[in-house]
Amino acid sequence: MRVLVISDTHRTLNKIVSLLKDIKDDIDAVIHLGDNVEDADFIKRNYKLPVYYVAGNCDYNGSALAEQVFELGGKMFYITHGHYYDVKYDPSSLVYRGMEVGADICLFGHTHEPYLEVIKNIVVMNPGSLALPRGGSKESYGIIKIEDNEIYPTIVGRR
Numbered sequence: 324m325r326v327l328v329i330s331d332t333h334r335t336l337n338k339i340v341s342l343l344k345d346i347k348d349d350i351d352a353v354i355h356l357g358d359n360v361e362d363a364d365f366i367k368r369n370y371k372l373p374v375y376y377v378a379g380n381c382d383y384n385g386s387a388l389a390e391q392v393f394e395l396g397g398k399m400f401y402i403t404h405g406h407y408y409d410v411k412y413d414p415s416s417l418v419y420r421g422m423e424v425g426a427d428i429c430l431f432g433h434t435h436e437p438y439l440e441v442i443k444n445i446v447v448m449n450p451g452s453l454a455l456p457r458g459g460s461k462e463s464y465g466i467i468k469i470e471d472n473e474i475y476p477t478i479v480g481r482r
Contacts, residue, residue, distance in 0.1 A: 325466060327353045330379075332452070347370060350466075353375070354402055356376070358433070360377075375393060375400075390403040400427070402430045405433035410449070411434050414438070427445060435458070437450060437478040448467070450463055
């Protein structure tokens with residue numbers, strides 16, 4: 324199983340379309356980590372892929388959840404935008420929440436900067452931003468490959 328992880332796309336549909344044109348045949352699901360959930364709705368409407376998403380601090384429509392826990396490929400995912408967990412300063416609160424819900428993988432956005440670590444046996448990833456990268460990073464996204472009960476996370480920079 325291969326999962327595309329994106330965040331902080333901020334209505335840059337052209338960048339989403341370009342990315343999905345390149346990789347849609349190689350992925351089984353999409354996770355959008357907020358800012359803007361309308362972009363996740365666009366993916367659901369236009370591509371035959373399961374889409375999981377959460378609201379970010381720039382999402383005001385109220386229909387999306389702030390966090391989700393679900394299973395994909397035999398692994399438990401915990402997803403949130405991250406602004407409720409002070410991820411700009413330290414991922415510890417997010418990791419503890421992931422431990423509470425039994426997550427194998429914790430995903431967050433909000434900082435617009437890629438981040439990938441294994442903390443307390445949990446894969447912790449921020450894919451960065453396709454639209455507005457910060458901190459000297461490039462436009463980026465994540466891929467999580469799950470094979471033979473192993474997790475292989477990657478952050479891919481574009482440009």
